[in-house]
Amino acid sequence: MAFLSSFKSTVFLWFLIVSSCGNTEKQPKNNTISQNNPIETPQNKPIIVGANSTQDYIGMLKGKKVGVVANLTSVIFNENGHTHLVDSLLALDIDIKKVFAPEHGFRGQADAGEKVKDGLDTKTGLPLISLYGKNRKPSKALLEDLDIVVFDIQDVGVRFYTFIATLQLVMEACAENDIPIVVLDRPNPNAHYVDGPTMEKEHTGFLGMTTIPLVYGMTIGEYAIMINEEGWLTDKVKADLTVVPLKNYTHDSEYNLPIRPSPNLPNNTSINLYPSLGLLEGTNINAGRGTEFQFQRYGASFLDSTQYHFKYRPKPNFGSKSPKENNKVCYGADLSEIPSMKEVSLRWIIDAYTNTTDKSKFFNTSGFTKHAGTAKLQQQIEAGLSEEEIKATWQEDLKEFKAIRKKHLLYQ
Template sequence: MRFKVFKNTVLLFVLVVISCAGKGSNETLKNEQTNEILKQVQNDKSIVVGANRTEVYLPLLKGKRVGVVANQTSVIFRETRDERQEIIDYTHLVDSLLALNINIKKVFSPEHGFRGTADAGENVKDGIDVKTQLPIFSLHGKHKKPTAEQLEDLDIMIFDIQDVGVRFYTYISTLHYVMEACAENNVKLLILDRPNPNGNYIDGPTLEKENSSFLGMHTIPLVHGMTIGEYAEMINGEGWLKDNAKCDITVVEMEYYNHENTYSLPIRPSPNLPNDQSITLYPSLGLFEGTNINAGRGTEFQFQRYGAPFLDASHYTFTYTPQPNFGSKYPKHKDVLCYGEDLSEIKAERHFTLKYVIDAYTNATDKSKVFNTANFTKHAGTEKLQEQIESGMSEEAIRATWKDDLEAFKAIRAKYLIYD
């Protein structure tokens, strides 16, 4: 089920007015006026995330026993703006629903935890939320899937987490397991949709089934170009849940969102994605997670630089030394000088590239140290990519090997798109 948004109503009204007013006028002038007013209308409309559309989903929660899959990004924004007209005030979804007398029974937390402070990959323990006293069940520790016992006193589950649109970013794996558990235990799932900041393109190698893991469960490209709501529809529609189960989902859509929108995340989605630059570069630099090259963890420029002590100092003039910090207790090459590249000031384009990984491999003084092969395969989704890079293939030649898989995925993806 989807709650549709009639987002073109205002635009249609504008076009009708212009059409009526423009009879007998110069056609070129009319087109220019139309384009200019359309731009104004579009620019005046800020994206409304699913969580903010309380009038749509509160009736579905009244009188129900509710569970929430959430982290620090699960917020309702208020119309308080700073001098740049960016929303700066918000309340956590759980706090807001409790204030509205919704019967929240428990919270489930993904990787990085409910408050978003755990390291990448770090096991998160069950606990009690200090503020609300609600029990928290970790989905990134002993269990990655809610148990039947945890769901037995729930009527409906809410899933509200900000994703960044990359296959190895584990929130879509958590979504899969939550859907599967809800389907098996007859619990409805309400998905509050949020923008995908990398939602304007599809790219990268497609995962092969034999390389499935929590870093990639489905045969999709590295960058999938879908929102959480759209992705949930695809999981259901493609029969990816165990035993081809179907989860009873309701997607609360965003207003005024399309896949070409740029969207600045007001809250970091995980400890090591601190800003727009890191989120834009993450699809490309995230592959370094499967190597022995540091991608900025242990600095304040996570996923905005890369380096290692075995990269060629004559090629790379930039250096830094990773130190333990928020979100990275044990960064690669801790306390060791790394040679590499600083990308924090470049104009990061919204696309995926292999050039950084290829450049690092090409300019490693000891190439045997670059790849952590099993881990790289999990991130890439295929053994072929490492082989292609090691063989000296160009990025253009490597990309050509993805073409057929990408076209096949685009056809599948098109069936589940909610937004233009």
């Protein structure tokens, strides 16, 4: 029975589906991959994202009323660059009824934390329903005219990056209303390690809805399977979930995101440093917002100028209308040339705290706890613990999570 239960996470395999393209009947819930047999990865072949395997999921959408959860990263790559998933599906006569927009909006123009408004997409005329305003979970009324929902958003593998919270709430709403959901998988550029403090139940929220580490080392498709199978949806409801997997991918695959996943993650370096410098979002330190080097530098006017050779001045720009320390000279560090990270580093936040001229200005306690997932990390930094001492306290939780994670991996 234990073996059979591992087949309940529905994963949509291309070699099982090609023969059924065009079939509009409801797909069975238990169309799965054995988790003991991860997808084999041919060497030296380009990674193919789930959205590009159109033949593998188009049959599920034909003749159905479809909702799409998408943003600017939801594209199909082709010889001309890329085509947005919504445009591609419309060209294939898929009946898209509405688009649900996460943080930053459908076209990706909103600031971090800025509410996204309902409206109409100017290109397609489709209704846009915000999932980052007064509603973060689709209501029964918003789903009642849909037969199926497609979710396709590029993640970066960090717990407080809000797209996985949106995924979880959409899955939950679909489960509660008996609507199948299809997740088109995409690579996670931070999938090569697991690290950081684990979210504590008392601090869960939109910056972390489940008790996972800061960096969880899974693609968004694998993560969807895990929350479904581990009973992490409210009242342990289970979604009728289908994951269209990646091809030619492993967790160690290098993948350069061709489209910035959000306004303040402009390149590989910022994405790689985001787990570490993202913790500064819960402080009053500027982490590069208001410059062209977001999450590649940090500084503040109240850091000790005698300890730093680097300084910069944040100003409003694309993706940051009101950056911290706006138009002030910030003393800090430039990390834009640092080698690729394979861990969450605390050395920069500890350095900044140590060299703060007024420590009462440093932490935004509520915001920091939400980002860290625990009140302990602030206490440990204030108490002067070293990075090694703090990271030692994470290890038992990380070990437990890795055992859970292993059950739901689709890739080597």
